[in-house]
Amino acid sequence: MTHTDPNEHFWPETLAPATAPDLQIPQGACLIDGKVEPCTLVIIGASGDLTARKIIPALYNLDLQGGLADPFLIVGCARTPLQDEAFREKMRTAIRASGPLDESRWPAFSSRLRYQPLEYQDQSSFEELAKFLRGLEKGPGSKGNRIFYLAIPPTLYKTAAQMLGQAGLSPEGSDGKGWCRIVVEKPFGRDLETAVDLDRSLHAYFKEHQIFRIDHYLAKETVQNILMFRFANAIFEPVWNRRYIDYVSITAAESLGVEHRAGYYEEAGVLRDMFQNHMMQLLALTAMEPPSLFEAERVLDEKAKSYWSLRPFPLGDLWKTLVLGQYGAGAIQGKRVPAYRDEPGVAPDSLTPTFALMKVFLDNWRWQGVPFFLTSGKRLADKVTRITIQFKEVPHSMFRQVLGEHISANRLVLCIYPDEKITLTFQTKNPGAKVCLRTVTMDFQYHQNYSGPVLEAYEKVLLDVMLGDHLLFWREDGVERCWSFLTPILRQCEACGERAEMLLPYEAGTWGPRAARELHPDYLLDLKS
Numbered sequence: 244m245t246h247t248d249p250n251e252h253f254w255p256e257t258l259a260p261a262t263a264p265d266l267q268i269p270q271g272a273c274l275i276d277g278k279v280e281p282c283t284l285v286i287i288g289a290s291g292d293l294t295a296r297k298i299i300p301a302l303y304n305l306d307l308q309g310g311l312a313d314p315f316l317i318v319g320c321a322r323t324p325l326q327d328e329a330f331r332e333k334m335r336t337a338i339r340a341s342g343p344l345d346e347s348r349w350p351a352f353s354s355r356l357r358y359q360p361l362e363y364q365d366q367s368s369f370e371e372l373a374k375f376l377r378g379l380e381k382g383p384g385s386k387g388n389r390i391f392y393l394a395i396p397p398t399l400y401k402t403a404a405q406m407l408g409q410a411g412l413s414p415e416g417s418d419g420k421g422w423c424r425i426v427v428e429k430p431f432g433r434d435l436e437t438a439v440d441l442d443r444s445l446h447a448y449f450k451e452h453q454i455f456r457i458d459h460y461l462a463k464e465t466v467q468n469i470l471m472f473r474f475a476n477a478i479f480e481p482v483w484n485r486r487y488i489d490y491v492s493i494t495a496a497e498s499l500g501v502e503h504r505a506g507y508y509e510e511a512g513v514l515r516d517m518f519q520n521h522m523m524q525l526l527a528l529t530a531m532e533p534p535s536l537f538e539a540e541r542v543l544d545e546k547a548k549s550y551w552s553l554r555p556f557p558l559g560d561l562w563k564t565l566v567l568g569q570y571g572a573g574a575i576q577g578k579r580v581p582a583y584r585d586e587p588g589v590a591p592d593s594l595t596p597t598f599a600l601m602k603v604f605l606d607n608w609r610w611q612g613v614p615f616f617l618t619s620g621k622r623l624a625d626k627v628t629r630i631t632i633q634f635k636e637v638p639h640s641m642f643r644q645v646l647g648e649h650i651s652a653n654r655l656v657l658c659i660y661p662d663e664k665i666t667l668t669f670q671t672k673n674p675g676a677k678v679c680l681r682t683v684t685m686d687f688q689y690h691q692n693y694s695g696p697v698l699e700a701y702e703k704v705l706l707d708v709m710l711g712d713h714l715l716f717w718r719e720d721g722v723e724r725c726w727s728f729l730t731p732i733l734r735q736c737e738a739c740g741e742r743a744e745m746l747l748p749y750e751a752g753t754w755g756p757r758a759a760r761e762l763h764p765d766y767l768l769d770l771k772s
């Protein structure tokens with residue numbers, strides 16, 4: 244082996260430091276990728292919760308890390324009448340509430356903030372906004388690039404998109420220059436029909452490449468890592484199929500209740516709130532075929548194919564593959580919490596599910612016959628998000644005379660929360676003269692050998708919108724395929740005569756209804772090991 248590059252470090256094998264590959268990466272080197280262009284971000288609904296808790300703190304942190312271009316202006320819009328200074332003050336409080344604020348960096352960030360009152364149903368108000376933006380873009384360095392972020396209730400998405408379009412704010416190159424993007428928050432529709440309708444309204448003025456449908460779950464580091472883990476390591480892919488895998492379990496458990504979102508949650512329930520978006524994304528990342536290139540369109544093509552493979556749910560026999568529950572009163576970490584029906588804003592006879600466990604199959608060559616258990620719920624014993632790959636037992640037990648027929652099978656767990664880690668369990672010999680096995684766990688902590696900053700999910704999402712990268716967003720076909728799968732289930736659940744009986748009560752602070760363990764016997768094991 245010859246080394247011709249004098250700059251390349253080369254250690255003889257015997258001297259190579261064991262941790263060299265990790266330590267060679269400069270801290271923070273992977274943080275911000277690509278060139279961010281100057282633009283104006285218009286937040287529609289800027290007086291709301293999402294803006295204060297997520298969007299503005301994320302932009303502030305990006306600014307601290309050099310992730311915003313110059314000029315980069317943030318225009319807050321809402322009905323609430325505010326002056327620039329009052330808006331800045333409100334955002335300063337919001338940043339403080341979410342983490343430390345560096346006073347020396349605040350003036351520079353605050354000078355990016357503007358406020359423009361906006362009536363969502365009033366065309367002339369949007370025309371005023373267009374005029375205001377044209378004025379701003381006369382400043383030095385402006386390229387006329389714009390992002391419109393819809394941070395308003397979902398019932399207003401359609402109207403706002405139409406108003407933007409009619410005010411001439413959607414075409415790229417409008418006013419002579421620049422690209423134009425629109426960001427749409429979740430939920431994207433409440434069934435197939437409304438999702439298709441929303442897509443149609445967006446497409447009346449925006450092309451697909453201009454639309455960014457957010458699922459911030461996808462921007463979590465450990466979720467992004469699933470594809471790296473699967474496709475940058477040769478050893479897992481050959482066993483990632485029905486021959487070796489017994490089942491896959493995807494769990495997103497929350498200990499929080501409905502909090503201040505009762506109005507939305509009563510209409511949505513757990514299936515719309517979690518399954519249509521986050522659970523389906525985790526399913527696709529686990530199940531999809533390798534794309535030919537790590538590039539948005541190719542990754543989104545493979546995800547869409549996974550959704551196409553979803554076996555239609557057995558609607559006639561719904562309750563054999565679906566468990567729904569609703570939390571009652573109980574205790575979370577020693578603190579008494581009310582029943583869902585006693586939460587403010589919830590109907591006392593509400594039939595909205597707060598827990599679901601669903602057994603689904605993918606009808607394709609790789610996954611035929613392998614069940615995927617998808618579980619999500621509120622007010623469960625703990626907050627846990629993880630994907631468990633349960634491998635099959637060895638085909639022949641040569642140790643059966645001493646150990647019996649059963650040897651625990653390998654288990655790979657991709658932990659997303661609370662620990663960000665990957666664990667693999669396998670069997671080893673217990674030390675001593677007797678033939679005796681023990682299960683051991685090997686783990687990798689995601690932040691091992693890395694102490695630099697990381698991008699929080701909304702920081703990554705915003706950065707990708709600025710860069711025009713769709714990889715971590717939903718594409719129209721993916722959303723519609725998932726709704727095609729879920730809508731008949733929702734209809735059947737909501738129309739069925741046994742609706743009340745099949746909504747199983749569970750005590751807050753437990754792991755959900757007992758029936759979950761009947762549908763998936765390893766349910767508790769998947770949460771804890």
Ligand SMILES: NC(=O)c1ccc[n+]([C@@H]2O[C@H](COP(=O)([O-])OP(=O)(O)OC[C@H]3O[C@@H](n4cnc5c(N)ncnc54)[C@H](OP(=O)(O)O)[C@@H]3O)[C@@H](O)[C@H]2O)c1
Pocket residue numbers: 288289290291292293294296321322323363393394395396397399428429430
């Ligand atoms: N908050 C979160 O953590 C979160 C997480 C994921 C997704 N989302 C999605 O992000 C979007 C914004 O969420 P948010 O929590 O910020 O919403 P929000 O606080 O309820 O509403 C945002 C703003 O919209 C205006 N608004 C609210 N209700 C309205 C109504 N009925 N008619 C007209 N305007 C109304 C209000 O501004 P003005 O009165 O000043 O006009 C309000 O400040 C929603 O679609 C939500 O589903 C939110």
